[in-house]
Each structure stands twice: as structure tokens, then as C-alpha cells.
Amino acid sequence: MPNVLAAVGRWQKFALCLAWLFTLTSLLASRGFEFFLSPIFAYPLGLAVLVIILFAAAVLAGRPTGRFGLEALVSLLLLLLPILHIWRANQQSLGGDAFAVRFVGNFTAGETPGGQDRELSRLTSSPVLPGTASPRQTGKRGGTAPSRGHAYNNPYRQDAREVAMSLLLQSPESYLGQKIKVVGMLNRENPDVAEILGLTQPLVFRFLVNCCSADAIPLAVLLDGGIDPSIPDNNWISASGVFALREREGYRLPWLDQAEVRLAEQPERVYLY
Amino acid sequence: MTRQITPSAGLRPREKTNWWPRLGLVLVVLFYLYYFTGGESEKGLTFSIIFSSIVLEAFPFLLLGTLAGGFIEVFVSRDRLASLLPRRPVPAVLLAASLGIVLPVCECAIVPVVRRLSRKGLPASAGIAYLLAGPIVNPLVALSTWLAYGMDWQPVLIRLAAGYVIAVLVALAIGRVLGEAGTLVPEARGGHPDEEEEDCHHPHHQHAAPEDGKGSFERLLDALTHGLDDFLATAPFLIIGAFLAALAQTYVERSLFLAAADNPLGATVLMMLLAVLLNLCSEADAFIAASFRGYVPLVAQLAFLVLGPMFDLKLLLMYRGLFQKKAILLLVTLVSVLVLGLALTLIQLGV
Structure with missing residues (x-):
């Protein structure tokens, strides 16, 4: 069981990285981020994509750190929440x-x-x-x-x-x-x-x-x-x-x-x- | 056999095993409930835009900060750090408060960096000085404030000087009153190397010792793993803060703050409250403060500009992974009192 939880812990981190990677690259490719940020933020967002890729690679190549539990679930759900809001608000402006x-x-x-x-x-x-x-x-x-x-x-x-x-x-x-x-x-x-x-x-x-x-x-x-x-x-x-x-x-x-x-x-x- | 290791000494709040997961779950339920029930209204859409904006603006800097923290953990030795800092607390604090000039990072990125530096032996008071002054006393903030105020140097100089002085005073006071052990949570405390060994179970101690037999690739992996763990431990608090700030930005009308415009002290207090609620980046907040020109006194705008980068909703939550409760309480009290004192002084001087 501990091994299973450790594996889930590793893969939820990887999935989270992928979800954010997909969201940020989509926003950058479509320039959809300009509905949220100044265009100059293309550079910080590009760096963020790079860091997430490195983090995702570390999850795959490194050793598992931590098990999946209630705390990890809470973190996962909180970190997914902005993605839901980003997709809802995508291409929409303040009115x-x-x-x-x-x-x-x-x-x-x-x-x-x-x-x-x-x-x-x-x-x-x-x-x-x-x-x-x-x-x-x-x-x-x-x-x-x-x-x-x-x-x-x-x-x-x-x-x-x-x-x-x-x-x-x-x-x-x-x-x-x-x-x-x-x-x-x-x-x-x-x-x-x-x-x-x-x-x-x-x-x-x-x-x-x-x-x-x-x-x-x-x-x-x-x-x-x-x-x-x-x-x-x-x-x-x-x-x-x-x-x-x-x-x-x-x-x-x-x-x-x-x-x-x-x-x-x-x-x-x-x-x- | 794969060696199982525990999570890094991430930026987790103390006592989180008691309250954090359960409280976090309650917040998650409430936040998702809001998402699924309020989404179609205009308010709901406004909220989504603002919430997403705050998170998207902060995430790159938080990611870079946690990445830097991971590298500090693995590649910077305690001895190296000690050799760079003055041994006496006052010079160390004075130096740390001016680090933003050469390391101009925003408040989101500073928190994980200070967390890692603290584990490497950075005195708590020096960490507080960098944490509070860094987002204000830096060239990017000076530039944005200068532009926002129509290239007027007066607000820029007052903001930077006040930010520096208040950060130094608060850092020295907390260091003196609470000491190292009373300020930092155990996970953020450096202490003796053996102590660290007990606390952090990553299989790479001493992280910064090249003679530990680890190759560059493994050390790089360790640094990235530390960085990711810090990010996953810090980001939820940023998101909670961003959520609350977005609620405030969606529902609290700014014109309410004009009611106290005729009373400089009242306006100052309200602008300080606004700074805590809005959670703006220190590189953008001057434009908001400047939009209140003519409506609230300059003193109140300056209070907004000095207080906001030192603590706001998201920072208060993020500080929980670094400081003990009493240290946060003292920090908030001292900063508030000193900013108010600054405002009163400026009012007396006729600014």
C-alpha cells in the first residue's frame, strides 16, 4: 500500500505539471494570456513553462518524494482550481x-x-x-x-x-x-x-x-x-x-x-x- | 530497490498535520462550490478573470523562486553563506534589506528563497529584512512608481526610504524579541547540520558538499525535486490568497474608500486595508495608488505602497510556512504601527 500511495503521489505531481504545462503553452500560443496579463508577461510565462518542464522531468527521473494523502489531495485540487477559472475566463475581458x-x-x-x-x-x-x-x-x-x-x-x-x-x-x-x-x-x-x-x-x-x-x-x-x-x-x-x-x-x-x-x-x- | 524518501522540508505550515489538510479541504469545497454556482453571472466571470490574472502573474515568479530555492538547498553550503554575511546582526540586517537592489524579485519569489536561505543559516532577522524590503527597495519598483507618479521623485524616494527603514526596524525588533527559535518554524530553521539531517530526509546530505559522491546530474535532480516540493507546498497558499483577493476585487467597491478622503488618517487606514485586500504585485501597485490621486491624500497612497508588499492576504498565508504565528502577529503589528507612524509624520510635515 505505501508503494501504491508513493506511486500515486509521483504521478499526481507529474499530471499537475502536465496540466499547467498545457494551460500555459495554450495561453502563450493563442496569446490568450493577454486577456489576463500585459503582453510583456510572455517572457515570465515562457520561463514558467521551462521551469515546469524541468520539474516534470525531475518527477520522472528522480526518486518519489512523499505519498498521496489528504494533504496532497487538497494541494492538487487547489492547484487545479486556477486552471478551471482560466479556461472559463479565456478570451473574456473585464466589463x-x-x-x-x-x-x-x-x-x-x-x-x-x-x-x-x-x-x-x-x-x-x-x-x-x-x-x-x-x-x-x-x-x-x-x-x-x-x-x-x-x-x-x-x-x-x-x-x-x-x-x-x-x-x-x-x-x-x-x-x-x-x-x-x-x-x-x-x-x-x-x-x-x-x-x-x-x-x-x-x-x-x-x-x-x-x-x-x-x-x-x-x-x-x-x-x-x-x-x-x-x-x-x-x-x-x-x-x-x-x-x-x-x-x-x-x-x-x-x-x-x-x-x-x-x-x-x-x-x-x-x-x- | 527504490529508496523511499519523505517530502522535502517544504514550505509547510507548522502544525499542518493537525489543521491544514482539514481546513484546506473545507476551503477546497467552498472554492469549488463558488466555481460551480457563481460562474455564469457577470460577477462570476469578473472573479474568474481577476483570480486567474493574479495566479498567472505570480506563478512564474513563484516557480523561479522555488527553483532558486532548490538550487540554494543543494549547491550553496552553510559555510559559503556564512562567509558572505556580516557576523553581527545589525550589519547583516542592513545589508539584507538592500539586497533587492541587486536581486530585484517580487514578494512571491522572495518567500521560498528566504525559506531556503534560512535553512542554510541566514539569521531570521536578516531574512525578515530581505523579505520586507526586497519587494520595495529595488530598481523595478522604483521605476514603476516613478512612472505612475508622473516622473515625480518624491513618492519614489519616500516609498523606498520608508520601505528600507521599516524593514530594518521590524527585522531587528523581531530578532531581538523572539530570537531565531521563536521566529522561524522548525522546518525553516538552519541550526546545527545534525539537526538539519534529522529534519530533512533527502538522501543528499550535505547537499552542498561536492565530496558526497553524487554526480552533477543527481545533484541537479535533487535541486529540481526540492524546488518542485517547495512549489507544491507554497502554491496552495498563494492560490487561497489570490482567491480571497479576487473576491475582494470583485465585490468591494473602491469608491467606498473615498468616503474617508477628507480625513488623512482615516484614509490612510483604509488604504492600508485596501493594500492587504488587493494583493497587488509591488511592481504594479503604484499605478493603482496613483489612480487615487486627488481622492485620497498622498500620505494614504504612500501607506498603501509601503504596506502592501510587506504583507497582504496571500503573503500572510505564505508566511505560515516560514514564521511562527507569534512572529507573524508581531510582524503585522509592527509594520502596521510603523506605517501609521510614518503617515502621521508625513502629515505633520505637510506632505
């Missing part, structure tokens, strides 16, 4: 529920009634993280140099230029008065958001991730305009309109005036990094 829980009212530059700086600028993106580029890097510092024609005088007739929400909220003044398009998820009337903002206004939101979705920060732009009621909340949309900052109770809130909202495909990378 309106996470937005409501995480949103603390931080939009963009502005002064609080108490005079404290509410500036979101620079904290929302890092020029060294993949997937983001500062306006300077993209040659758009100070916003796109608007074309000097009638479209400049009438921004509503400009073609909308897609702007990452992180860039938009990093330097909102750069985009004032320009027709832009942002991609995110629709949120119409969330009571928690309404309570914080003191107004009920539809908005488009997206999450900015630094390491993993546990640290995701919600970014949002308010939408002013008719929204097709057939578009349900929590769907990916593209919203285009003229960008403005409006004062409200001492806060400067980012808006898209005369917003046109359309259903959009889920972006290849659901989070901003």
Missing part, C-alpha cells in the same frame, strides 16, 4: 461590472473643489510599456495638426481619427475640438457611476492594464448624443464625436459631442497597456 466596482471618478485633468490636482495625466500610460506610444512618439504632440481648411473650422465635418483612450486622457488638451473615435465598451446608466459623477450620462470605457487585469484602471469618456437603444450595455462600440472637456462641479470631464455610436468588433487587445 461593466468591474468598471462600476473600480471606477472612482478619475477622468482627466481638472481641479477638485478642494483645489487638489485631479490630473490623471501620465499615470495612465507608460511610454516604455508595449502598446502605448506617447503623442511625442507618434509625432502628434499637441494633437494632430488640424488641416487648415473648412474642416478645421467645422470639426463635425472632419473624419474621425481613432485615438487610444489612454493617449486621449493622458493629454486631453491635445485633442480638444477634434473629431476623434474611441473604441471601448458601452455603459449607459450605472447607478454607482451616476452617484460618483452626479449625473446620468452614457459613456464608453476601457481598462488600462499595467501588469494584470487585477490592476486594471478604468478609463472613460462621456458620450453626448443619441445612442441606438438596440445596442446593449457592455458591448464593444466605436464612438466618434468632437472631443471636449466640460466643467461640472469643479471637475473637468471628457466628452464626445454629437457622438455617433456603432457596434464594433472586440479589439485584438482588449486592454490598453
Whole structure:
């Protein structure tokens, strides 16, 4: 019997290694890990795969260590639990529920009634993280140099230029008065958001991730305009309109005036990094 | 004949034979119940994403930490380690608290490394200093904090200095009050080589002695086996902590923490609580803290940044494999009091 338990102990370790190996390699191959982590985590995950392979090889080549018992069963079940959750959440992103829980009212530059700086600028993106580029890097510092024609005088007739929400909220003044398009998820009337903002206004939101979705920060732009009621909340949309900052109770809130909202495909990378 | 050996001296909590498997089984049942009953709701999906994220983020570092621990166990001799450290406790603690500068690893990876170093004779106080300061006083954390705070050096310098000083004070205090035997669990204690022989039954003592007749391949296998055993003993606690943190992140609204924004001390306490609940990696937590700018005072954000890497839900569970209960209690108390003291000082200074 002890030998049987020892053999089971060895093979449960090996099976566990294989289960995690399969999960991690699948996430890496499909880039599914980007639904959980920043793309730069491909390297640590790759190293993790390597370590697990070494551990699995040691189980096969080494001597058995320990017998299978209640403690080993508990460890096994606990170590399998994340795999179940990973497969359930695979290809899914945080949505309106996470937005409501995480949103603390931080939009963009502005002064609080108490005079404290509410500036979101620079904290929302890092020029060294993949997937983001500062306006300077993209040659758009100070916003796109608007074309000097009638479209400049009438921004509503400009073609909308897609702007990452992180860039938009990093330097909102750069985009004032320009027709832009942002991609995110629709949120119409969330009571928690309404309570914080003191107004009920539809908005488009997206999450900015630094390491993993546990640290995701919600970014949002308010939408002013008719929204097709057939578009349900929590769907990916593209919203285009003229960008403005409006004062409200001492806060400067980012808006898209005369917003046109359309259903959009889920972006290849659901989070901003 | 295959030689049967017992599990390595893994990162198992003391008295686990009494309570851990049964409590663990209860938790497993509850966790699986939550998985099968709450999965289809949006909350359930949010939970799955956050839980998976925390585990996926931490696993590579835990794996690397336990691998490093396995190699330390087999390839680093007690004499070698002793020759690298100052003999007197204060210089040893001062040095250990700054090790993060050259070994910038996150808190998940440090725990198994310290566990193995302790078995090799690293003084408990020096281990605590590295454990507490390492995830803060390191260049990656300095960089992320600097970026998060709009390239402002003030929060960076306060965070690093406070992290270092608090780690040193806590380490010295615990070392003095509890001593080696009162701090570490027996499995993590170095002691006399004979003592270790009794405790660890791997057939490779002295691990780091090349003259033990073992070839490189066998020693490599031993190191990997130790690493895997440590991983299997530590990871369940990480998962339990990640589960609780994901629950908090799914159900506790952050706007609740704004209620105390007008009271710097109240906000500080709430942000400290938030740091314990969120279980964020020290390389990412600055971005979360910075998202509270304008809503809670800078002092409260700094308390969040100093306390979180020193103890949070998952770390508290992982510490059970390293420290005795009273040592953990003292650590939590001292860190909390010192962080609060820091906050009060900064408030007085008008930060």
C-alpha cells in the first residue's frame, strides 16, 4: 500500500505539471494570456513553462518524494482550481461590472473643489510599456495638426481619427475640438457611476492594464448624443464625436459631442497597456 | 530497490498535520462550490478573470523562486553563506534589506528563497529584512512608481526610504524579541547540520558538499525535486490568497474608500486595508495608488505602497510556512504601527 500511495503521489505531481504545462503553452500560443496579463508577461510565462518542464522531468527521473494523502489531495485540487477559472475566463475581458466596482471618478485633468490636482495625466500610460506610444512618439504632440481648411473650422465635418483612450486622457488638451473615435465598451446608466459623477450620462470605457487585469484602471469618456437603444450595455462600440472637456462641479470631464455610436468588433487587445 | 524518501522540508505550515489538510479541504469545497454556482453571472466571470490574472502573474515568479530555492538547498553550503554575511546582526540586517537592489524579485519569489536561505543559516532577522524590503527597495519598483507618479521623485524616494527603514526596524525588533527559535518554524530553521539531517530526509546530505559522491546530474535532480516540493507546498497558499483577493476585487467597491478622503488618517487606514485586500504585485501597485490621486491624500497612497508588499492576504498565508504565528502577529503589528507612524509624520510635515 505505501508503494501504491508513493506511486500515486509521483504521478499526481507529474499530471499537475502536465496540466499547467498545457494551460500555459495554450495561453502563450493563442496569446490568450493577454486577456489576463500585459503582453510583456510572455517572457515570465515562457520561463514558467521551462521551469515546469524541468520539474516534470525531475518527477520522472528522480526518486518519489512523499505519498498521496489528504494533504496532497487538497494541494492538487487547489492547484487545479486556477486552471478551471482560466479556461472559463479565456478570451473574456473585464466589463461593466468591474468598471462600476473600480471606477472612482478619475477622468482627466481638472481641479477638485478642494483645489487638489485631479490630473490623471501620465499615470495612465507608460511610454516604455508595449502598446502605448506617447503623442511625442507618434509625432502628434499637441494633437494632430488640424488641416487648415473648412474642416478645421467645422470639426463635425472632419473624419474621425481613432485615438487610444489612454493617449486621449493622458493629454486631453491635445485633442480638444477634434473629431476623434474611441473604441471601448458601452455603459449607459450605472447607478454607482451616476452617484460618483452626479449625473446620468452614457459613456464608453476601457481598462488600462499595467501588469494584470487585477490592476486594471478604468478609463472613460462621456458620450453626448443619441445612442441606438438596440445596442446593449457592455458591448464593444466605436464612438466618434468632437472631443471636449466640460466643467461640472469643479471637475473637468471628457466628452464626445454629437457622438455617433456603432457596434464594433472586440479589439485584438482588449486592454490598453 | 527504490529508496523511499519523505517530502522535502517544504514550505509547510507548522502544525499542518493537525489543521491544514482539514481546513484546506473545507476551503477546497467552498472554492469549488463558488466555481460551480457563481460562474455564469457577470460577477462570476469578473472573479474568474481577476483570480486567474493574479495566479498567472505570480506563478512564474513563484516557480523561479522555488527553483532558486532548490538550487540554494543543494549547491550553496552553510559555510559559503556564512562567509558572505556580516557576523553581527545589525550589519547583516542592513545589508539584507538592500539586497533587492541587486536581486530585484517580487514578494512571491522572495518567500521560498528566504525559506531556503534560512535553512542554510541566514539569521531570521536578516531574512525578515530581505523579505520586507526586497519587494520595495529595488530598481523595478522604483521605476514603476516613478512612472505612475508622473516622473515625480518624491513618492519614489519616500516609498523606498520608508520601505528600507521599516524593514530594518521590524527585522531587528523581531530578532531581538523572539530570537531565531521563536521566529522561524522548525522546518525553516538552519541550526546545527545534525539537526538539519534529522529534519530533512533527502538522501543528499550535505547537499552542498561536492565530496558526497553524487554526480552533477543527481545533484541537479535533487535541486529540481526540492524546488518542485517547495512549489507544491507554497502554491496552495498563494492560490487561497489570490482567491480571497479576487473576491475582494470583485465585490468591494473602491469608491467606498473615498468616503474617508477628507480625513488623512482615516484614509490612510483604509488604504492600508485596501493594500492587504488587493494583493497587488509591488511592481504594479503604484499605478493603482496613483489612480487615487486627488481622492485620497498622498500620505494614504504612500501607506498603501509601503504596506502592501510587506504583507497582504496571500503573503500572510505564505508566511505560515516560514514564521511562527507569534512572529507573524508581531510582524503585522509592527509594520502596521510603523506605517501609521510614518503617515502621521508625513502629515505633520505637510506632505
